[in-house]
Amino acid sequence: MKFIILGKNIDVTEGLRNAVEDKIGKLEKYFTPETEVHVTLSVEKDRQKIEVTIPVKGNIIRSEQVSNDMYVSIDLVEEIIERQLKKYKKKLVDHKQSNSFFKQDFIEKEYMDEEEIKIIRTKRFDIKPMYPEDACIQMELLGHNFFVFNNAETDQVNVVYKRKGNTYGLIEPEF
DSSP states (O other): OEEEEEEESSOOOHHHHHHHHHHHHGGGGTBOTTOEEEEEEEEETTEEEEEEEEEETTEEEEEEEEESSHHHHHHHHHHHHHHHHHHHHHHHHHHTOOOTTBOHHHHHSOOOOTTOOOOOOOOOOOOOEEOHHHHHHHHHHHTOSEEEEEETTTOSEEEEEEETTTEEEEEOOOO
16 A cells, blocks of 8 residues: 655654554555555644545545544544445445455455444324424424424425534525
């Protein structure tokens, strides 16, 4: 793997460079040697952020992690990317996509998917026309974080949701 490591508001010391190459280097078992790994380390106040981007044939494997310690962020990002790779591998096999960026033993090995998406419940309900403000009140009465409704002003299905600081958001379709 070829590492391209950049720093924003931080000097990329030899220690940080080694930590990144050691931790992210564990992913080397999945990739061919010519695969590029773009790493950006940045600091904003007490936020230590790492962004890792690995371009692979038409897709991007990417993760960013923030903590108050850069070394913790580096550890976290490696775990997330490894999880993404296992999901992406399943997609490669299912869709017979080009896998020239990955080592053959990674493609052939079976992995348990701990985080497979399973829909376990389906709800059906009437969507009544109402104004967004009324939908927010209804959401609060139900104790939910979001509420789906038919907007009386636009006659389209919208979603209101609760934001931080006791504010609300509105999601409208764009055509």
